[in-house]
Amino acid sequence: MTEGMRDVWVYLAREPLVHLTLTLAAFQLGSWIYRRGGMNPLLNPVLIAVALTVGGLVLTGTSYDAYFEGAQFVHFLLGPATVALAIPLYRQVEKVRRSALALGASIVAGALAASASAVGIAWSLGASRDALISVAPKSVTAPVAMGITESLGGLPSLTAVLVILTGIVGAMLGPWVLTLVGVRDWRARGLAIGTASHGIGTARALQVNEVAGAFAGLAMGLNALATALLLPLLARIFL
Amino acid sequence: MIFYLTLILSCQLAGEVIVKAVGLPLPGPVLGMVILFCGLMLRGLPAGLSRVGDALLGNLSLLFVPAGVGVMLHAGLLGREWLPLAVALVLSTLITVAVTGLVMARLSRGGADD
Numbered sequence: 001m002t003e004g005m006r007d008v009w010v011y012l013a014r015e016p017l018v019h020l021t022l023t024l025a026a027f028q029l030g031s032w033i034y035r036r037g038g039m040n041p042l043l044n045p046v047l048i049a050v051a052l053t054v055g056g057l058v059l060t061g062t063s064y065d066a067y068f069e070g071a072q073f074v075h076f077l078l079g080p081a082t083v084a085l086a087i088p089l090y091r092q093v094e095k096v097r098r099s100a101l102a103l104g105a106s107i108v109a110g111a112l113a114a115s116a117s118a119v120g121i122a123w124s125l126g127a128s129r130d131a132l133i134s135v136a137p138k139s140v141t142a143p144v145a146m147g148i149t150e151s152l153g154g155l156p157s158l159t160a161v162l163v164i165l166t167g168i169v170g171a172m173l174g175p176w177v178l179t180l181v182g183v184r185d186w187r188a189r190g191l192a193i194g195t196a197s198h199g200i201g202t203a204r205a206l207q208v209n210e211v212a213g214a215f216a217g218l219a220m221g222l223n224a225l226a227t228a229l230l231l232p233l234l235a236r237i238f239l
Numbered sequence: 240m241i242f243y244l245t246l247i248l249s250c251q252l253a254g255e256v257i258v259k260a261v262g263l264p265l266p267g268p269v270l271g272m273v274i275l276f277c278g279l280m281l282r283g284l285p286a287g288l289s290r291v292g293d294a295l296l297g298n299l300s301l302l303f304v305p306a307g308v309g310v311m312l313h314a315g316l317l318g319r320e321w322l323p324l325a326v327a328l329v330l331s332t333l334i335t336v337a338v339t340g341l342v343m344a345r346l347s348r349g350g351a352d353d
Binding site: 023024026027045046047049050053054057058064067068071072074075077078079080081082083084085086087088089090091093099101102103105106107109110113114117118119121122125126127128130131135138139142143144146147148150151152155156157158160161162163164165166169170173174177178180181182183184185187188189191192193195196197199219224225228229232233235236 | 244247248250251254264265266267268269271272273274275276279280284288289291292293295296299300301302303304305306307308309310311312313316317319320322323324326327328329330331332333334335336337338339340341342343344346347
């Protein structure tokens, strides 16, 4: 690097602009690859963006703290976005009020199955306490899951990645499991995919069937609520 | 638009304050979501709020990127514990799909296509 270039770099490295731009550009590239790949769940844009950004930071020897100076402006919006999840929830509650009891029972059963089986399996294979807390809300939509992990003293960034991987697994294998256990009703199929694999599963359900998509979106919102209420109570008892 | 953004931030702020004050083991924004949801049930959904909400949620997945990048801080933990985490993640997701789907199919029998 020449003297002049180094001065420019030193100036830019202090500014949040570089890392904010890097975050948006990596996500743009991830979204482009995802669309070019026919929206295959394996090409999840967040996963690609995270991989590219981590790669860039490691190559330039940038610390996460320095990166976060810029990226915090994007991160901050998670809070208001979580609040705004009330809007799609409200729209769907009007649509499906009639099966409220069945919905509530299925989602609570799913929320309990998701957390209990994740923690139970990881614990039996010798995972640490940090890992157990971080994997517990893995089926919940990322902004809420990270909030839950943070309030329980886990690692929100680990949760973010586990949540995305859960979404990919559920979107890819969920329909196969449902066929295997003989669930053919579109409402039940959508609800199951949305409860287990949040927004990524919901996106997949919407591609297949509109009713399944609506129920998946509803399940995503209600499971976030159910897990946020239940998990802290269970954690007090078991952890 | 600013009005509805203020409304959303106020719900979040109220959620954060109540969670801290009462000591609820719940993320503040989740309580904010509940507050907004109750408001919607009582008063309906104004078109302006619908637009602001859609703008925020339209690019929701972008918002996880900064937090996801934080995984670089836990490379050690992932290196040590990738196996229990991977097994738990895959099996638990399949169990959750099956449990939720079966309960819903049993409870809502006689509906759409049975």
